[in-house]
Structures are given as C-alpha cells and as structure tokens.
Amino acid sequence: MVSQFTHAARATHLEAVMRILRYLKSSPRKGLYFSKHGHLSVEAYTDADWAGLVTDRRSTSGYYTFVGENLVTRRNKKQNVVARSSTEAAFRAMAQDVCELLWI
Structure with missing residues (x-):
C-alpha cells in the first residue's frame, strides 16, 4: 500500500x-519458511478487481506464484490504463503473471 x-x-x-x-x-x-518437497511444479494464480478505485476507475491486478508448495512471488499493482471490461482487466493481470512465470 x-x-x-x-x-x-x-x-x-x-x-x-x-x-x-x-x-x-x-x-x-x-x-517465510521454504519447505523441501520432491516436486518443483510451478503454479500461478491471478485475479483482477475491475475499476475498483472510485477516484480513477483503474483496475488492480494481483498474482501469486508458487514453486512446489512455496510462495515465491506475490504482487498487487494498479493497472496503467482503464479497462473497459472485467475480461480486459483479467487479461491484463494474466499477461503480467505470464511474464513473471517466463522469468521464473
């Protein structure tokens, strides 16, 4: 915040x-405690709050990335543009998360 x-x-x-x-x-x-597990699968969860801020009507994106059962990345960010629909806001959030996954 x-x-x-x-x-x-x-x-x-x-x-x-x-x-x-x-x-x-x-x-x-x-x-943070990172536990050792036999698997290193990468999972990501993303969401967007469409036009959640009343002052500027921008959406807020958020995503969580896990490696195994360990939380590696958490990010919340106000989107740069005003989304015209909840689908567009979710798509922008997903695009940010995919960039993070490619980096990992």
Missing part, C-alpha cells in the same frame, strides 16, 4: 515505512 506513493512520498508515508521497518527489525524469527 505504501509503495504506490514512492514517486511523491509525504511525511505520513515515510512514517508508515519506518513503522514497518521497526516491526520487521523487532521480529527476526518471523519470516
């Missing part, structure tokens, strides 16, 4: 980032 304001961060955004960093520093044993 805070990362969408990096281009024009204000004092309240920087305070939120510092609070997040203090939390991470105080809890070093809490983290």
Whole structure:
C-alpha cells in the first residue's frame, strides 16, 4: 500500500515505512519458511478487481506464484490504463503473471 506513493512520498508515508521497518527489525524469527518437497511444479494464480478505485476507475491486478508448495512471488499493482471490461482487466493481470512465470 505504501509503495504506490514512492514517486511523491509525504511525511505520513515515510512514517508508515519506518513503522514497518521497526516491526520487521523487532521480529527476526518471523519470516517465510521454504519447505523441501520432491516436486518443483510451478503454479500461478491471478485475479483482477475491475475499476475498483472510485477516484480513477483503474483496475488492480494481483498474482501469486508458487514453486512446489512455496510462495515465491506475490504482487498487487494498479493497472496503467482503464479497462473497459472485467475480461480486459483479467487479461491484463494474466499477461503480467505470464511474464513473471517466463522469468521464473
């Protein structure tokens, strides 16, 4: 949520980032656990919220990528353009996820 304001961060955004960093520093044993499994299948799940933001009517894309049973990638991003339908918003989200899968 805070990362969408990096281009024009204000004092309240920087305070939120510092609070997040203090939390991470105080809890070093809490983290991601990657378990070892016999398979390395790659799975991806994607979704889009069509015109979810009332202010600019842009859609929000999100995807999760797993290798085996381990979460490797999670991303939520506001789409660059206003989608004309929920199908277009979902297609744009899927295109972003496929690019990530090709990279993996």
